[in-house]
Every structure is written in C-alpha cells, then in structure tokens.
Amino acid sequence: MNILLKRIIDRVVRIGHLKITGPNGGTSTFGDGSGPLVHLHIKTAHAERAITLHPTLAIGEAFMEEELDFLEGDVLSFLKLVYVNIGPMGATDAWTRAVEGLRVAFRRLQQVNTxxxxxxxxxxxxxxxxxxxxxxxxxxxxxxxxxxxxxxxxxxxxxxxxxxxxxxxxxxxxxxxxxxxxxxxxxxxxxxxxxxxxxxxxxxxxxxxxxxxxxxxxxxxxxxxxxxxxxxxxxxxxxxxxxxxxxxxxxxxxxxxxxxxxxxxxxxxxxxxxxxxxxxxxxxxxxxxxxxxxxxxxxxxxxxxxxxxxxxxxxxxxxxxxxxxxxxxxxxxxxxxxxxxxxxxxxxxxxxxxxxxxxxxxxxxxxxxxxxxxxxxxxxxxxxxxxxxxxxxxxxxxxxxxxxxxxxxxxEIDAPAQKPKRGRRKVSDRE
Missing domain, CATH: 3.40.50.150 (Vaccinia Virus protein VP39)
Structure with a gap:
C-alpha cells in the first residue's frame, strides 16, 4: 500500500478492525482491533491510486470494476466502520473540510436541472x-x-x-x-x-x-x-x-x-x-x-x-x-x-x-x-x-x-374461504 493512502486511513480509522491487502500482496491493519474484522483486497495499482486521490468515488468504482473485493465483511460493514470513525457529520480534519468546502461551492453547477x-x-x-x-x-x-x-x-x-x-x-x-x-x-x-x-x-x-x-x-x-x-x-x-x-x-x-x-x-x-x-x-x-x-x-x-x-x-x-x-x-x-x-x-x-x-x-x-x-x-x-x-x-x-x-x-373479504379441516364433518345448511 502506498504511504499516502496508509497515512490517510491511519488518521481516519481509530476504532474497529480494518485490514487491507494491497496489489503487491502486502497487508496493513488499522483501528484498535475492536468489533468484527473487515478485510479489503485492493487488487490493482490503478484502484489504489484512485482511492488515494478520491476515495468517495473510487472505492465504489473499484468495487464495480472488480478491482476491489471484500475477503471478510461486506460493503455495509466497511461503511459502518468508516462512518463510526468520522461521525455523523463527517470528518473534521482541515484537509477534508477544505475538500468538502470546494464540493459545496461547485454543487450548483451540477444541478442545472432544466x-x-x-x-x-x-x-x-x-x-x-x-x-x-x-x-x-x-x-x-x-x-x-x-x-x-x-x-x-x-x-x-x-x-x-x-x-x-x-x-x-x-x-x-x-x-x-x-x-x-x-x-x-x-x-x-x-x-x-x-x-x-x-x-x-x-x-x-x-x-x-x-x-x-x-x-x-x-x-x-x-x-x-x-x-x-x-x-x-x-x-x-x-x-x-x-x-x-x-x-x-x-x-x-x-x-x-x-x-x-x-x-x-x-x-x-x-x-x-x-x-x-x-x-x-x-x-x-x-x-x-x-x-x-x-x-x-x-x-x-x-x-x-x-x-x-x-x-x-x-x-x-x-x-x-x-x-x-x-x-x-x-x-x-x-x-x-x-x-x-x-x-x-x-x-x-x-x-x-x-x-x-x-x-x-x-x-x-x-x-x-x-x-x-x-x-x-x-x-x-x-x-x-x-x-x-x-x-x-x-x-x-x-x-x-x-x-x-x-x-x-x-x-378479510378478499381472503379465500378456509377449507374444512380434514376429519371434521361439514355442517349442513339445515343445522
């Protein structure tokens, strides 16, 4: 795993048990070891670079293209681990706030919905x-x-x-x-x-x-x-x-x-x-x-x-x-x-x-x-x-x-009439 991606994950994942196997076969572990293990395999150098530069887009795309798989856990358990670490309102470090600020600033250009x-x-x-x-x-x-x-x-x-x-x-x-x-x-x-x-x-x-x-x-x-x-x-x-x-x-x-x-x-x-x-x-x-x-x-x-x-x-x-x-x-x-x-x-x-x-x-x-x-x-x-x-x-x-x-x-009206139970005599109209 490249050094920059490892530093980013180290900074984000403090709680939980995350293991990532990189494209060269090396494995890194993150978190405090609590909770169920989530083990990702990033299969290609292309996916690793993309995730380093734009994780919110590239993780999903790498999974789509079969360049990333889960050896243990699944998409939901991985995202739970990430979100528990960053909190409900998102990450709070200066770099992430700056990137989010740019995304918000340009969002209107993405929503010109004529x-x-x-x-x-x-x-x-x-x-x-x-x-x-x-x-x-x-x-x-x-x-x-x-x-x-x-x-x-x-x-x-x-x-x-x-x-x-x-x-x-x-x-x-x-x-x-x-x-x-x-x-x-x-x-x-x-x-x-x-x-x-x-x-x-x-x-x-x-x-x-x-x-x-x-x-x-x-x-x-x-x-x-x-x-x-x-x-x-x-x-x-x-x-x-x-x-x-x-x-x-x-x-x-x-x-x-x-x-x-x-x-x-x-x-x-x-x-x-x-x-x-x-x-x-x-x-x-x-x-x-x-x-x-x-x-x-x-x-x-x-x-x-x-x-x-x-x-x-x-x-x-x-x-x-x-x-x-x-x-x-x-x-x-x-x-x-x-x-x-x-x-x-x-x-x-x-x-x-x-x-x-x-x-x-x-x-x-x-x-x-x-x-x-x-x-x-x-x-x-x-x-x-x-x-x-x-x-x-x-x-x-x-x-x-x-x-x-x-x-x-x-x-109750639409329900089909129940069949008489086997072994019971059917009651006649006269009774």
Whole structure:
C-alpha cells in the first residue's frame, strides 16, 4: 500500500478492525482491533491510486470494476466502520473540510436541472427494466421511504402505512382534485383515488413508470378518476385541491427550489393542502456523494431544511406541519438490499455483474448513510391559509385508523374461504 493512502486511513480509522491487502500482496491493519474484522483486497495499482486521490468515488468504482473485493465483511460493514470513525457529520480534519468546502461551492453547477436535462436524468435511473425493481421493491412498487409503525412490520405493511400517513396529512375529502408530482409506478395515486373517490393527475418524466402506472389504472377500472402523464410539473397550469410529491424533490436541485415552490403555490387552490415527502439531511448544506451523483442519480441533491424553508417562505406557502422520519429509510433500505442480494442472479441475467456490484454499493451505501450519517426524511405539510386544516394533529391519527380498519375489512373479504379441516364433518345448511 502506498504511504499516502496508509497515512490517510491511519488518521481516519481509530476504532474497529480494518485490514487491507494491497496489489503487491502486502497487508496493513488499522483501528484498535475492536468489533468484527473487515478485510479489503485492493487488487490493482490503478484502484489504489484512485482511492488515494478520491476515495468517495473510487472505492465504489473499484468495487464495480472488480478491482476491489471484500475477503471478510461486506460493503455495509466497511461503511459502518468508516462512518463510526468520522461521525455523523463527517470528518473534521482541515484537509477534508477544505475538500468538502470546494464540493459545496461547485454543487450548483451540477444541478442545472432544466426540463430537458431533468428528463435525461430521470431516464438514467427510472427507465431501467421494470423487472429490476420488482426484484426488491414491495408489491405496490413504492420506491421511497416506508413508515415502520412497528419494528416487526414487513416491507409491504410499512409501505401501506406510509400511504396512510401521507393521505392523513392531506386531509382529503371525496371528489377533490389531486396532483401527484413524480407519480412513480402509480401506487399512491391509485390509493388516494380508491380510498377518497378523488380525481388524480400524476405526472412523471419516466416512460417506463408511465407505462406501468397507466396499465394499472386500466386494470383497476379507474380511467375516470386517475390519469398519468409524461409531463414536467413546470408546464402545468390547472389548479388542484391537493398536491402531493413523494421522492421527487431530491431531483429538483438547489437552483430550482424557488421555482418549485412558486409553481406549487400557483397550482394549489386557496383552501388547498400540499404534502412534500423528501430525503433531507440533519446537518448544514453539503454536496451530493460523488458515486451517487455519477452512477445513480445525476443531478440529484439532498437538501438541508435551511435550504428548503426559505424557498417556501418566499413562495407565500405556509408550513402547517413538519415531521422528521429518522431511521425509517435505513430500515426500508435494509429490506431492499436484502431482497436485491437474494435475487442477485436474476438481476445479473437482466444486466451484468458490473450492474449488480453498482447497485449493491448504492443500496448498502444509502442504508449506511441513513443509519450512521446525517441523512433523514422530512414530510412538510403546506397550505396557503393558516385555517385550512384543524389546529391539532388529531385528525391525522383519526384518518389513519379509519383507513387501517377499512384495509383490514377488505383483506378479510378478499381472503379465500378456509377449507374444512380434514376429519371434521361439514355442517349442513339445515343445522
């Protein structure tokens, strides 16, 4: 291992047990020896140089290209070891702070998300084969943070709870018009239409997601209530009773926050309610992880609340409620990662080994960031008047409970009739 890389790792890793075998076969050990061993093998001099110069990008790329492997441990255990050492807000040495400062300074150049560029960015990720997403998402294809009311919830149960939670915050009424900005595979829009007899317009920039969601509308016979379009939200001019946006704001880019909220303010009726669900960060403004920006979400950015709230204030919208979901996304990503790895051979048959390694690093890295770094999810309820929703949060709880009871009743109706147990006499109608 080259001297510079060894010095960097020595300075960072003080806790834990890390062993690295370099391309020349030599092995170095770092940390205090506590905890499980994580053993990396850097196979090539090229990877070693790249990791020395730009570790946040090069470690993931070396893993993708099979220039780095784990002899003991895995991506998640390695990242846990690193993050436990640097703390939730990142490393504090002068060199790292200087590099981070430059990344933050230039981040706006990476987020010039015009309508055309936004569409290209979406196609890079969301227009992958739908079969890939079916390998790890829940049955409703929810690709955003679930809501774990109980730690023993299945992924399907937690995603359903998320939809209830969002619907309750919207204070929906039958017959209202609803706009879903970034409508994904259509699950939330269909849920709102079915449970509240609402008319839903969902907009997306993904042709793959639009095709799936449109077919789901037809299959469920909701053509008169739900419609999905391939359309940029900035081109809309209609007004809506309710607006919801889940997992889309991360793609807006810090340059366009004022545009986003100004547009939402014009699209929302005077007595309307909006719910924004987005990944955020506990710490101050930062820059997108280099690996994620290059290989997973080009143009994406995770905001601090200090960047979001000023844009809301200037738009004329009022914040009615803010909730921070802390470890919910870490648990969601754990389910996704485990399901993806369990179906890894199927994913490899659709794409290739490089793709599988890229997505293993992405899912593991994201889970690690939510579990041991400063990532979280926020839900912000917005209105145009301060008397639009009740003054206490009881109406949310009441709505969630009513929806849960309705869902339970539907499951009981849809459940197949149980067959009589063997050896018992069937009771006749006359008895």
């Amino acid at each position: 309508a055309a560029r936004s569409k290209r960015n979406v196609q890079r990720h969301y227009d992958l084969s739908g079969e890939i997403y079916k390998l790890f998402l829940d049955e409703d294809m929810q690709y955003s943070c679930a809501y774990f009311e109980r730690p023993d919830m299945t992924l399907e149960e937690a995603q359903l709870a998320k939809k209830r939670h969002i619907a309750a915050k919207l204070a929906l009424k039958p017959g209202q018009s609803v706009l879903d900005i970034g409508s994904g595979w259509g699950g939330l829009g269909l849920y709102i239409a079915k449970n509240f007899e609402a008319d839903v317009l969902g907009v997306t920039l993904s042709t793959e997601q639009h095709a799936v969601s449109t077919e789901r509308v037809r299959a469920e016979g909701l053509e008169g209530h739900v419609h999905f379009e391939i359309r940029d939200y900035r081109s809309l001019s209609e007004r809506f009773d309710r607006i919801v946006s889940v997992g889309m704001f991360e793609h807006v880019g810090v340059n366009h926050y004022r545009t986003f909220f100004d547009k939402c303010a014009t699209l929302l009726k005077p007595d309307g309610v909006m719910l924004l669900h987005s990944i955020g960060r506990f710490g101050p403004p930062s820059a997108t992880n280099a690996f994620i920006r290059k290989h997973i979400f080009p143009g994406g950015y995770i905001p601090a609340l200090s960047e979001v709230l000023p844009a809301i204030e200037k738009s004329g919208l009022m914040v009615g409620d803010i909730e921070i979901l802390r470890l919910h996304y870490a648990d969601t990503l754990k389910h996704w990662r485990e399901r993806f790895l369990a179906n890894r051979d199927k994913a490899k048959a659709i794409y290739d080994e490089r793709f599988c390694r890229m997505w293993e690093f992405y899912l593991s890295g994201s889970e690690a960031a939510f579990r041991w770094q400063d990532m979280m999810v926020f839900q912000i309820q917005l209105t145009r008047r301060n008397d639009t929703v009740p003054v206490t949060r009881g109406y949310m709880d009441k709505c969630e409970k009513a929806l849960a009871m309705r869902e339970m009743a539907h499951r």
